[in-house]
Structure formats: C-alpha cells, structure tokens
Amino acid sequence: MPGHGPGRVIRLQCIAVLLVGAGLLSGCSGLKTYPNDLPKNLQVRTEATSGSAFSSMRVALHIHQVDANCRTEYQGTVNLNEPSVGVGVPSGRMSYLVFTFSGSSFLGGTSSSTRYETLLQPRAGYTYDARARYKDGIYHVEIRENDPRRSAGREIERRGLADCGRPW
C-alpha cells in the first residue's frame, strides 16, 4: 500500500519519540504558563540589561495563590519579554509574586538567577504598576497602587511570606 513500509514506520517512530521527549522536557521544568485570563490590573514594565554582549538577561513573573493559612500554590509564569506586559491578578485575595532575573553567559556556559518576592493583595477597582529593573548587576522592583478616583498613587511596601496574616 502506498505510503506504508519501513521508511514511513521509522519516520512515525521518530515523530513519536520527539513528541514524548518534548512533553517530558516541558513537564520536567516545572513551569507552566499563567492563564492570565482575568482583567489586567497589573502593568509590569521591565528594563533589563545584562551589561555585556556576551550574556543575556531574562525576566519572568511567577504567580502563586496564597490561602488563609498562608500556604502558596503556584499558578503559572508570565514571561516579561516585552517592555510592558499586562497581568490579571485576582483582586480581593492574596497572591505571592516572584520576579526572577535570570542571566546566562554565552562564554563559559554560566547562568544565575536572582529572585524578588512580595505579597500583593490587589483591591477591586484599583490598578497597579510594577517596574522591574536590572542593570549592571543591580536590580529593583517597585509596585505602585493607582486609585482611579485620585491622581496620586502610593507605593506598595514589599512584604515577604513571613508577613502573611499580618494586617495590611
């Protein structure tokens, strides 16, 4: 029968191996894409430079849900590969935001990753601006809350998981 024979079987086997391998690799990384299907209430602006033509810098935001007992559950990752990215973070409940700045060098094959973590409980009707910056080995993340009824916003203080449960 046309199309069938040893050559076609080998090609199908190769495709199957590749598909299984890809599935295993994506599962092994532990990362999944954040659904980001809520109204975008957090605008993240990213400025990241490695400082060298021989290295690169990637920034990502990992979002965790926090329950009443301050336990976290990973919800997914948003790659901040654009200068500005809109993210929908559930309002009225606590989330744990983890920004990672991951650098890799093309020479020597070295890589490193630095984390900035903070709790955030967005209020309904408010919007938030985050600025994630990395330059020449120094990083900073600032988050501001914007009240649509007022022109002035306020900086959101960084809070670690140890602060979970304390009044805001």
Place this chain on the structure above:
Amino acid sequence: MTYPAIGIIVAVTVLLGGCAQPQSADEFRKSASGPSLSKVVTREVNRPLREVAATFRARAPECLNATVRRTLAGPSYHVVDVTYKPTVVVTDQRAELHVQMRHTRGVINVIQEPEGGFYVLIADVHPVDSKRSRIEIFGSSTGNDVMTRAIVGWATGKDLGCPDMAQVG
C-alpha cells in the same frame, strides 16, 4: 629532623600564616588598608548621617540576606552554597554596615572563621557636617564591585536597588 621535613614544615607554616583571615571588623579594616588585594573606596554624599543610616537599616537586611548556590561542573557536579549576613550598627557618631559570609554547603573550612562568618565588606559612615556624610567601603578589589555600587547608591539615596549577590565574590 631532616632538611626536607623542616622545609615542608616551614612551607606549611608560611602557607597557613598567609591564609589567616581577619577575625574582627577592625582587623578587616586594617587588612583592607594595607598592601593586599583589598581596597578602600571613599565617597562624600549630600545626606546627613541619620538618613544614610536609616537607608542602610532598610536596604541591607532586604538585599544582603541571601544564599547563593553555585554548581561547579566537572567529572561530578559540586554544589557550593554561600550565605551572606549583613549587620548594621548605628551610633550618634557613625553608622557601620558589615557583610559577612560563610559556606553553608560544599566547603570545609580549614582556617578559623570569625563569629558570623568571614568579613567580605565593611562600610563606615561618618558625618562631615549636618548635611553631608563620608562613606568608606573596605573590601576586596575584585568581586565586590556590584555590592559597593549598590551601597553607594543607598548612601546617596539615588538608587535603592539590590546587588545581584550571584555576582559577588
């Protein structure tokens, strides 16, 4: 005792003597000021001592309490963890920021480690007048550039960012 044995003992003694590490902040300052691979960075900033001290108290714990893990590839992977600890000391006359480190995984120390870990960097701030301060940073001439720049940024108030501790050392 044979001459080769004496030679070995002398060589080991010299090596161990050269490996002696400062056991206090004052010893570290003296070693950084002397002819070694350390250096002293001095800056004058337009902020009073109390403001610089407040910034150190806010930023140092947040930025410098860190553990850096390095994986060294080779015939077998070797994992080394380095934990950094900042201490801020403030009086009416000065503010001090001490950064110490210790290996918490993958390294066995054969030399005496001071309490809190080996000194990596010390920043001293003195008042120049009611509106200005002078900061002196003692540390290695290599590997501390990122931390030094971050601390200068805190002292000036112009950059409150954290140093990427993976680039230290």
